[in-house]
Every structure is written in C-alpha cells, then in structure tokens.
Amino acid sequence: MSEKTTGGRSGNLPPEARSFVGRLDELDWLEQELDPGVGIDRLVSLVGVGGVGKTRLALRAARRVQDAYPDGVWLVELSPLHTAGLVGLAVVEALRLTDQSTAPVTEVVAEWAQGKRLLLILDSCEHVLADCVPFVEALLPVLPGLRILLTSRQPLGLPGERVLHLDPLPVADDAVALFTERAADTGFVLGDTDRAAVEDVCRSLDGIPLAIELAAVRLCELSLAQLHGRLGAGLTSRLDLLAARDGEGPPRHRTLRTAIGWSHELCAPLERLLWARLSVFADGFCLRAAEDVCAGGPLPAGRIAGLLARLVEQSIARRHDTDPDRFRLLDTVREFGADWLRALGEEHAVRLRHRDHYRRLAREGCAEWNTGRQVAWCERTLTEHANLRAAMDCALTEPEGRAALEMAADVGFLWRHCGYLRDAQHCLDLALAADPAPGPDRTRALWARGAVALLQGDLEVAADWAGRCVDAAEEQGDAVAVVAAAYLTGGQLSLSGKLSEAIEVLSAAPRLPIRQDGFGAAQLQVRVALAFAHMLRGAYERARAVAEEVRAASVACGEGWAGAFADGIVAQTDLARGDVRAAVRTARTALAGHGLLHNTVGAAMALDVLAAAVVAAGDGHRAARLLGIGARVWELTGRAQMASPDLLATRLHHELRIREELGDTAYEKAYQEGLAMPYGEGLDYAAAGR
Template sequence: MCSEATAWDRLRPRLGGAVRSGAPAASDWPGCAIPRGSLVCRAGDRAGRGVAVPENTTAEGRSGNLPPETRSFVGRRRELARLDELLDPARAGQGRLVTLVGTGGVGKTRLALNAARRASPRYPDGVWFVELSPLRAQGLVGFAVVEALRLADRSTSPVTEVLADWLADKKALIVLDSCEHVLPDCADLVRALLPAAPGLRFLATGREHLGHPSEVRVQIDPLPVGDEDGAAGPGGLPGDALDLFAQRAAEAYAGFVLDEDSAGPAAAVCRRLDGIPLAIELAAARLGELSLGELDERLGERLPSPLDLLATGTEEGPLRHRTLRTAIGWSHELCAPVERLLWARLSVFTGGFDLAAAEDVCSGGPLPAGRIAALLERLVEQSIVLRHRTDERRFQLLDSVRDFGGDWLRALGEERTLRLRHLDHYRSLARTGCTQWNTGRQLLWCERVIAEHDNLRTAMDCALAERDGPTALRTAADIGFLWRHCGYLRDAQHCLDQVLTADPAPGPDLVRALWARAAVALLQGDLDSAERWAAVCSAAAVEQGDPVAVVGAAYVTGGQLLLRGRLGEALVVLSAADLLPVRDDWLGSAQLQVRLALSMTHLLRGDLPGARAVADEVRAESGRRGERWAGAFAECFLAQIDLAEGDLAAAARNARTAVVAHSLLNSTLGVAHTLDILASAVVATGDGWRAARLLAIGQRIWERLGSAQMQSPDLMSARRACENLVQEKIGTEAYTRAYAEGLAMSYARGVAYAAEDLHGV
C-alpha cells in the first residue's frame, strides 16, 4: 500500500496551485504534546499513544466479549481439564500460547469458548473472543483484535503497538478462532505481543499450529462413540458422540428417544461419521424426514461431492476431513435443487446476513426473491444455516458449510457474479446510509453499519480487487464516511488511503472521500494529516463547483485550526462558510459540523453569546430533522456555555442529555468531552467525590480514543483545571479513592452513573 505522502503527491498536480508544494513535514506546525506526568495522562501516560479501554462486560460483571452459550455442550471432559491447567495465569513457563488443532467440524471453536468461559474468573482484564473467519485479506488480524477488545482506537500508531501498549500491564486471555487462512498474520501478532505483555495468554484454534517456540499444541479428535475400551458409557449407553446425536435428534424430532432399540442404529450412524460433531449434527437434523434406519442406509451410500476429490491421502486427518465433507455433501444431496443453489450463493456473505440481503444478492434464475424466506427456514431446520447468536433476525453459516457452498458456487461458475452482486448490495446500502445520514434514520443507520461491518469490509475488498477505480472510490467514500461516524476509524483510514493513492478523477466521490479522510484524521488527533487532507479537500470542492461541498470542506479546514488553538484563523474560515439550506445527506451533516466548530471557536474565544446563538441554531435544526449526532454535540456545547455563565443546573441537565445521546450513537468522543464538562458542573455544586468519579470515567474513554482531548491545548487545559479544583475541594487522598472508584466502572456503568440526576441539578 502506498504511503499517505504518495497519495498527497499524486493528488497535488491534479488540483493545481491551491495546494502547497509537497507533503508538509511534521515540523511545519507546532506540536500539541500531552504534558508528561499530568493528570490527563493518569492511567500509565498512554493517552497520546492510541491506548484504549474495553467497555464490554459479561453477565457476571467481568470484562470480556464471550458470546452466550446457545446450545448444550457435550463431552470433552479430559480436554477441558487439560485446558483448565494450561490456561491458568499462575502457571509459569509453557501455556501462554495454546493452539487447538483439528480437522474442520471437530468442535474446536465450541471447546475453546467453553474453556475460555471456565478460565474467565482468573483474568481480571477480560477474556476476548476474536472471530477471524470473516477476514478475506491479509494484514487485518490486528484490526480484528482491536475491534474485539472494543479499543476505539483513534491513533495512527501501528495496530500492534497500540495493542502492546494497552496489554502491557493487563492479565487477559485472547481467543483467536479459525487461524488457518491468516496463519502468518496470527503468528506475527503473537510473536509481537507475548514479550510486550507478560500477563497475556492466547488460545488459538485452527487446522494447523502457529509455529511459535513456546506453543502448546492440543490435538482435538472427534468425539468417541464409546469409551476407550469400547464399552458402554454412563447409563449403559455409548459415549459423547451418541450423547450429542441424541440431544440434536430430539431437537429436530420431538418423538425421538434414545433407548435400547435406537441406541444401536444411532451408534452406527455416529461411527459412519467418525464421531465428527458437525457431521453428527447435520445428520441428526434429518430425523424429521428420515427414520434412523433410512439415515444409516443413506449414509452408507457415502454420496460423493466434488470436494471428496480434493481430500486425498490415507492419514487420519485427511480421511476425517473427507468424512466431514462427505457428510456435508450428503446433506447437500438431500436438499432440493433450489435449496442447494441458495446455499451456494449464501457463501458470499461474511459475519452474517439478513433476509433482505439474501433476497437481493441471491435471487435470480430459478431462485426468485419471493421464495428465499421459506428456503432459508428450510436450511435452518436442517442446521445448514444458523440463527445468529445475538440477533434472531440475522443468519450465518459455519465455516465448513460456507466453504462447501463456496466450492459449489465456483463449480457453478457464479462466484464472481455473486461477489459483484454482494458488492453492489452493500455499496448501495452504504450510499443510502450516506444519503439519509442527516435525518431521523441516523441512529438506525449507525446500528446497521455496526451489524454489517464484516460484509462492508468484504465489499470494500472486492471493490479494490476489481481494480475499477471509480467503483472503488465511490465505495470507499461512502463506507469511509459511515465508518468515521460509527467508530471504525482504522478501517476508514485503510480503505480511503488505498483509493486515494490511485489518482482518482475529480467529482463528488473524490470530495466525499477526501472529506472523510480529513475528518478521520481530526478524530485521531492527527492534526498534521488533517491539515494536509483538508487542503486537498477544499481544492477538490472548489473544482467540483458545488457550494455546499465548499461549505462542508470548511469543517475539516477550520476544525484542525480550532484544535491547534489557532482560534482567530479558525473563526475566519468557519464564519465565511455560507449559510445554505441544510441537506439530508452527508453534506448536510458536514454543514452542521461546520456550525458546531464555529460555536466551539466562539466559546474558546470567550464569546459566550455568539457560541450560544450558533449552538441553539444547530440544536433546533437537529431537532427538526430528527438527527442525533450534531444535536448531541450542540447540547454538550450549551452545557459548557451554561457552566461558563454560572447556570450550574442547566449545565448539568444539558450535559446529561448529551451523554445519553452520544452513547446511543456509540460516539465515545462525544461522551468523553461531555463528561469533562459534567465533572466541572458537578464540582461547582460542591460534590467533589462525584466529580472525581466522572473525571475517571471520562479518562478511561479518552484513553479509548487514543488522543487526550483531541490534542486541543484549550480542552486539555480545561480538564487540568477541573482536576485541580476537585483536589482542592476534597483533598488528594479522597480524590485518589474516588478516582479509583470511577476507573473501576465499566463503560456502560459509567455512562449510566453520569446520566443519573442525584441532586436535582
């Protein structure tokens, strides 16, 4: 990938003299460093390096993101006992990297999740599950870990450095699931993080090990049909494989009972399937339409699939792999032709999908859109498609099942066609999101972008791989804008940098991409990059000739001046922006952000009436159109103005309103900024203990953002002044205790605490 400077150099000649010659060096502008040892950097002095604090907790209140158990777990007692020992953080030496190795469908993921749940009480900084199967390009494993840890990283440091910095003093367990297709990236990440974080352990799953010198490899075999001696298990019946078959058969067919008559045929089925859990579950799901005898007979035919031709050799691993693929192929053969076609076409989705996406992407030819809902239900009944573990409206495929469908899609000659249809669907979705962003549908779009993150990333990868410059630019511009507003700054930076190095043609798509890239840099606190991209964006907007685009560009130009503390220059740029009718699309949002920046500039210059007039205007416009993003910042600025004017009740009320609105939109930047203001209002009322807790809650979020107070010297100075006032009010010892209480709160608990009105203020 080309560097940012390369992108700058390629764009500068196209835009002429409006842009300074060459990419400015970092020394061209004064830095805004965070003072070492200041209270702003209390938590390990990491606020300026992209360190973040996870917000998720388990139902028991522990940190982590382990998904809930949705189906009963069968067997693996010896493996779990072994993993209990290996994953003990008190264990010295080996065990910091444990890899579960086995063929597809053998149950590595479910075993890893169960072992991780058992280990979680021993890891105070969390057990974190990282799904790698949705990744379709190299170099993204670090991104996936950042997202799983909920590190809302807004820095520009290398992702490995960000992870190492946060994990350095933590006792945490990271589960890397399905490493086989990104094995080198996983190995590189583990090699970098284990020395940097002594309290960190990894549990990985895959079809082969990572190759780390201290790695402990645990071979995961299929479930035993009987015990080691071939004797009956508890209750006089065979072992784990049959237990699994019995439970899944009862789910598929209410009349199924495992007794002396059914145990023999059921055990025969399990033996035919070599005890592979996924194969057993697929077979058991057929008992609603086949008897046990018919099931055994059909399996005995060993119906071939094209994938059988790929599984050669006589070693146990390949043969078991062939057993699984044959079992999947057998399930495939039992499907109706249109069910098989839908299965193949669904393989292009990553991370889940909803019915509307399936209808749009997968319909065509013998598969009309109107039939897809019923066919999906049929595939769910057969355990081929699963309900998403956290959202019943969404569906997903297990990796082995999706891979099988992908091979059939290639055999049908439809792979590229379906991938382009997938791209078109999500490109259209992103375009609609940008078009409707500045409306009452904004919150829904934020939720949609988060839910579809994996598919949006896959669509973006496809657009780049197709080497269709205009399509890639349009896709990156839309997706990059949405990712910027929904917390995926690194993803936005990654895709925008790639398209902006390709000498894109002038026009609205280029302006939108440049605006998003500059706006990303603002939130990252990378003010040098923000200035460079803002200059290119302004020139491109002028060249385009759209007056609203010119107004939108004023935000990124004036915003970086504001954050540098160059308030007079910022005021000139922002005041000169024309007051045009506010649009419903992304440019309308940019228009409101120009006004927000102007209100903040007035505020920091001490012009409280000017700041209030503009903030009131934005709040009113936000209320009229039902959007929340700009409105929440307007409430925040009004709270700051109220505080400056001495109206403490209004300041606390507006700040609490802003905290709730920002949290609904996942706007951690807005939450952090508002908490600083709320703390100042609360200490002014005399409640220093509560103010100290609020400062600590806010500090954890500022760390998540990667740049304290967005590197603004004015905002950092205000924060330090509040901290000093609180210490004077309650004393250093009390401040330290109250601050520690705030630091101990989870993100969700902290936001709820901030939103409480305890004193009617």
C-alpha cells in the same frame, strides 16, 4: 462504542446458545492453562479439524476463567477476514478501541493493554496464520498480563506455545449424547434398541460434532434406520469425487467434508443453490440481503424465505445468537458452499451482486445520515461491518474504478462516523490513489479522507486533504461542498491551536439550507467546529449562541451526531455561567446522545464536562468516579483529551479541585472505583444521576 458485560465483567463473550456435551478433561486442562494463578504459558492453541468443536470449547473454557481477567475476555473472530494484514485491526475492533492514531495497530493495542490483565481469543486462525504470528510475537513480550487462546487447524509454531490437539468425541459416550440431544428437536428419543444404530452413525462420522449435528437433524425426514442405512451404504459417486478432490487433507477433515456433502446431497436442488450463493456473505445476513444477492435464474426472490427456513431446519444455516432476524453459516459449511459456487461458475457474478447490494446500502446510509434515521444507520453500519468490508474489497479489485470511488466515499463516510477510522483510511487511500477524474464522488471521498485525518489527529495530512477538497469543491461548483470543505480547513486550524484563523474560515462559510445527506452533516459540523473554537478561546457566550443554533438545526433534521457535541458545548457554557443544575442536565443529555451513536470520543468529552459540573454541585465522590470512568473511556480512543493542551489543562484543574475537597486518599479510592467500571456500566452510572 458499546461493550458487552456479563455479571459486571467486561469483555464480549456471546451468550451460550446451546448446551455443552462432553470435553470435561479438555476443559479442565484449558482452565488450568488459562488461569493466570496456575498456568505459566501465555499462548495456548486449540488445534483440530474443521467442525470438531474448537470454538465452542474455547468459549466454554473462557467462561470458566473470566473472573481472573478483570480487564475482560475478548473474542476476535477472524473467519470473516479475506484480505492480508487485517488481524490487528480485527483485534482493535473487538476491543472496541476507537483508535484515533495512525500508529501500527500492535502499538495501539500494547499501549491500551499496559498494566491490564486480559484474555484474547483469536478464533479461526488457519487462513491468517502469517498475520497472527507477528501480531502475537509483538504483544506477548511487552504485555505480561495478556494471555492468548487461539483456535486453528494448525498451531502457530512459536516458542512457548502450548498446544491441545482436539480429537473427535468418543463414540460410545459423548458422541451418542450429542446426537441424542440434537435429534431431540425432531422428536427423537433414544431407546435401548436404538443405541447400536446411533453408535454406528456416530462412528461413520468419526465422532466429529458438526457432522453429528448435521446428521441428527435429518431425523425430521428420515427414520433412524434410513439414516443408518444411507450412511452405511456409502456415498454417491459425486460425493466420492468431492472426497477425492480434498484427499490431500487429514482423513477426519475428509470425513467432515463428505458428511457435509451428504447433507448437501439430501438438500433439494434450490436449497443447494441458495446454500452456495449464501457463502459470499462475510458474516451474518438478513433475509432482504439474501433475496437481493442470491436471487436469479432458477431461484426467484419469492422462494428464498422458505428455502432459508429449510436450511435452518437442517442446521445448514443458523439464526444469529442474539438477533433472530439475522442468519449465518458456520465456517466449514460456508467453505463447502463457496467450493460449490466456484464449481457452478457463479462466484464472480454473485460476489458482484453482493458488492452492489452493500454499495446501495452505503449510498442509502449516507443519503439519510442527517435525518431521524441516523441511529438506525449507525447500528446497521456496525452490524454489516464485515460485509461492507468484503464488498469494498471486491469493488477495489475490479478494473472499473467508478464503483470503487463511489463506494469508498459512502462507506468511508459511514465508517468515519461509526468509529472504523482505519478501515475508512484504507479504502479511501486505495480509491483515491487511482487518481480518479473530478466529480461529486471524488469530492465526497476527499472530504471523508480529510475528516478521518482530523479524528486521527494527523494534522499535516488533514491539511493536505483539506486543500484538495477545497479545490475540488470550488471546481465542482457545489456550494454545499464548499461549506463542507471549510470544516476540514477550520477544524485543522483549530486543533493546531490557530483559533483566530479557524474562526475566520468557519465564520465565512455560507449559511445554506441544510441537506439530509453526508454533506448536510458536514454543514452542521462546520458550526460545531466554530462553537468549539470560540469555547477554546474563552468566548463562552459566542460559543453558546452557535451551539444552540446547532442544537435547533439538529432537532429539525432529526440527527444526533452534531447535536450531541453541541449539547456538550452548551453544558460547558452553563458551567461557565454558574448554572450548575443546567450543566449537569445538559451534560447527561450529551452523554446519552453520544451513547446512541457509539461515539466514544464524544462520550469521553461529555464525561469530563459532567464530572466538572458534579463537583461544582458539591458531590466530589461522584465527580471523582466520573473522572475515573472518563479516563477508561479516553483509553479506548488512544488520545486522552484528544491531546489538546486546553482540554488537558481543564481536566487537571477539575481533578485538583476534587482532590482539595475530598483529600488524596478518598479521591484515589473513588477514582479507582470509576476506572474499574466496564464501559457500559460506567455510562449507566453516569447517566443515572443520584
């Protein structure tokens, strides 16, 4: 999976889209606390009401200190989580760990982070504090190089926690500066005679940045005098009721809600309705999704693009930082919309439309997975992960189980191929626990569950699901499903070291026309597994013949997942033949294919082959760096060389050959250079050649 870098530094900090106003004292305090050479406390909590700017301050402070964390500054966004027990999983995903194990996520993170120096930012923790506490308590004592910065409306309450209570902006200085800067987009320029009115506006909004930004953009339709007058005149009775309903909260939180409510009041009726309905999206959304989910009744689909543009103009909706075709609502704005949706009595109906939209999306993704659209579907699965998870949770809680089973089969398949193994395991286990009636959806779900277990190396569990899938496929009478089930059986036997039995099962699978859907992908994976088993036995020519068949079929389909694995096997047979140039070229082709699909396991395997080919070509220094890059990528999978004795022995053989050529000192230097490269930089180095 890809890893974002900034100036060679690893991590996933987003670009800063807007300028930063004020907070200099708070920034200096955070910088000192987060600097591992200065601060001694490793848990820092940035606490304040919604909209006060906690996330922006945390990100600005993190950028200041990121050079002190060679293993990355990592942002973990928790606001999309709606189900308990997912904080650790969100951390694994943010770190881009392709976790193949079934161990608890705290153990996975702890094992990966041993000896590393990194900063985790747990953002928007208030609704998952009960999950954050044990996660933090488990990691900090065993990871001395880890620091955690969290943003929340309240602290965790743990020993040693350093807490910064973030106050609103001082009105006379920073609040006025923020208002003026944001209002500049409307053409407003602060004059000497305007300052008192702007200060009054900011004071009435308690200096809360989000409230100030929402007010500032209103100058596109109101004069400053009108804005000042409306805020000074107080709220309508409807907003007074809203403030009263939230009256148990902190006064400044009530101020924010009333400020958002005032902005809501100024929206046209259909803008308010769209705002409420958009609140069901767990993360960003595109226009097509908004039209599909939010249209209905007085809100026709054809009006949504224009209404969404209006919400963007009013800072209710915002364009995504890096993808201009996607939009998002800030957490507090989304919460307000969700309250309004409940008040309208539409929450359940709109959530079902959200579920059905992503149910159709997953179905389309599976139907086209074994085609030239595979890379596009992989990217879309990654982009829509939070929404797919929310829709899957909705499906699993509905009393009618058919939708949950169908969706789990499709979403589980996509997640399995795009690295979200734990999510896939979770939804498939819940859907299959209901003991659904036999049928195509159940067979597909059984296959996906067994395929997840294979990648997790959970071989006993994989054998159980394989047996169930074989029975279901035979009962269903679908010949392609029977072939797909052979992949589970043969793959489990192969990874268990029973190569003769694996080859027998995989060779016996009928050669049928390859479909475009998920089971079509499984047909290709049967042949990949057969080639791999032959290779492990040392039957390189047989392995090559099967792998080349897969390559040809992959090109014919337009897919790349199985094709990239086949390229890696062909590269190994090139090396066995002594055709070093071909081995280098084909290994790089395999690496590029896996990179397109964010396939970390495949990329790690290709790097091992490439290192072996490069040392055979006489470049020991480059080969040592490649082994270091490969070791870093294997770390992300949780299981070096998939714990295969054959693959581990081969890797050790090539390491010893490089050491012999370079000497231990030169080898260690080059290896450490590769190990220090961030994921993306390392793959670029490997792909670049000389």
